[in-house]
Structure formats: structure tokens, C-alpha cells
Amino acid sequence: MIRSMTAFASGESETAHGTLGIELRSVNHRYLELGLRLPDELRSFEPALRDTLNARLSRGKVDVTIRLKQAATRASALVVDDELVARLAETAQLLSARFPALRVDFASLLDWPGVLRDQAADAEGLRSAAAELLERVLADFIATREREGERLAGFLRDRLDGIAGIVEDVRGHLPEVRVAVRARLDQRLAEIKQPVDPGRIEQEIVLQLQRMDVDEELDRLTSHVAEARRIFGLKEAVGRRLDFLMQEFNREANTLGSKAADPRTTKSAVELKVLIEQMREQVQNLE
Numbered sequence: 001m002i003r004s005m006t007a008f009a010s011g012e013s014e015t016a017h018g019t020l021g022i023e024l025r026s027v028n029h030r031y032l033e034l035g036l037r038l039p040d041e042l043r044s045f046e047p048a049l050r051d052t053l054n055a056r057l058s059r060g061k062v063d064v065t066i067r068l069k070q071a072a073t074r075a076s077a078l079v080v081d082d083e084l085v086a087r088l089a090e091t092a093q094l095l096s097a098r099f100p101a102l103r104v105d106f107a108s109l110l111d112w113p114g115v116l117r118d119q120a121a122d123a124e125g126l127r128s129a130a131a132e133l134l135e136r137v138l139a140d141f142i143a144t145r146e147r148e149g150e151r152l153a154g155f156l157r158d159r160l161d162g163i164a165g166i167v168e169d170v171r172g173h174l175p176e177v178r179v180a181v182r183a184r185l186d187q188r189l190a191e192i193k194q195p196v197d198p199g200r201i202e203q204e205i206v207l208q209l210q211r212m213d214v215d216e217e218l219d220r221l222t223s224h225v226a227e228a229r230r231i232f233g234l235k236e237a238v239g240r241r242l243d244f245l246m247q248e249f250n251r252e253a254n255t256l257g258s259k260a261a262d263p264r265t266t267k268s269a270v271e272l273k274v275l276i277e278q279m280r281e282q283v284q285n286l287e
Contacts, residue, residue, distance in 0.1 A: 008026075010022065017129075020067070023065040035063040039066060048131065049064065218256070239284075242283045
């Protein structure tokens, strides 16, 4: 399945606790890296959140932001955690001897995590609402990745067609290249004034032609094109597979260039490397 690693999606829902919002955004990364920002009320939701994302995504640096804006009508439900305040007061007294200038104002005390809590809060209900919203936002997020992935797949298929065309072109003029190479060798040998063993001449010609033979490289390039097209149809993340295949493409193009015995083959090898590099750059964007 062709998916891009870059995407963005967000959504909101009204709950009994206020307005819940979730935002997902991702960029390229070699592995799956999650960055989570959750309100205190949903800290217990983090394990389930990680499990859901790990099950549905495989690569990319994914930033997840969850916000909870409590309704003004719920302000009266806020109560002070007396036990926590007592512990904080005890700690402040212990430290006061070491830090005489220590002062804690009322607002700072209320900002301490857990000092204020929602008396009527339904933690399980809030997690359930967050899970439901996450499913909606994640579905939109994945759909965005797939749409971008399909665009990239079209780009890659065009380059594969170009590679296949170059391979066939080189294969088509190989007989002419072999004839030309043989003719050049014959001409050079004819310029030698001293007698030469005909058997030795034939052996050298065969060796020279073997060194310039690129049939194996062309066959492997054709095989790589077929494999890339097969990978496009897999029902899984394919970015790593294609990334590895690009290395194999590049290896064959380099060998083809080093064996080139005529300008047309050299030009074809350069064109191949251009197409392969264009593919490699886009493959880096795939999940």
C-alpha cells in the first residue's frame, strides 16, 4: 500500500467535560516516532493512544496533540484536593528553613498538577470520547497519507516506465555495438605488422566482448522494474522495500555505465541514473 509519511488531520467533539480536540501531524522519519501532548485529565489514555497509533502506522515522526477546553458551566464542579495541598504545605515548611525567601502564592499553588480536580469528572467517559474522536481523526489522517501516496505512486510508475523503455532501447542496439566493437578490434589487429596467432586473436576478441557485455545488467534492471510494480500492489507499508530496491537499481545503472562501449549506452546509463535518483528522492517520503 502506497502511503506518504506526511499528513495532517484534526477534529473536535463536544463532551460532558467540554470541547475535546485532537490534532495529528507527521513528517518523514526512518522509523515510527510518536510525540504526545495530552492534558492531565487524559494521562491515563496514553497507553491506549500509543497502542492504536502503533497498530495503524509504521513510519514517520507523528506529533499528537490532545486539548480539552472545559465548559464554563462546569467551573462550580472544581474542588481542591485537600490531601495533596496538605502534603505540599508540609513540604514547603520543611524547605522554609533552607530557603527563607521561599514564597508560594495562591495562583501558583492552584497550577500544581492535581490540586484542582473535577468532582463530577467521569474519567472513563472522557477516555471513551477521546478514543472515539481519535478513530475519526486517525481515519482522516490515514486517508490523507493514502491520497498523497497515490500521487507519489503515479510519479514512480512513470519513472519505472522510463527505465523499462531505456532498457529495451539499449537491448535493441546491442547487436550493433557488438559488431562495431568487433570491427574496431579487427582494424587495430590489422595495423599490427608482425604475424599474430589467429586463435589468440579470436580469444582476445571474445574476452573483450565479454567485458563489454551488459545483458546481465539489463536483465536485472527488467527484474527490478517488475519487482517494484509488484510491491506497489502489496497491502502493507512498502517504503523500506522500495528504498532497498532503489539501491539495487542504482548498482545496475553504475555497472551498465562502466561497461558502456558506445556513446548511446553511456547516455542511457546517465538517463537511468537520473530517473533512479528521482525515484529515490520520492521513495524517502513513503511510509
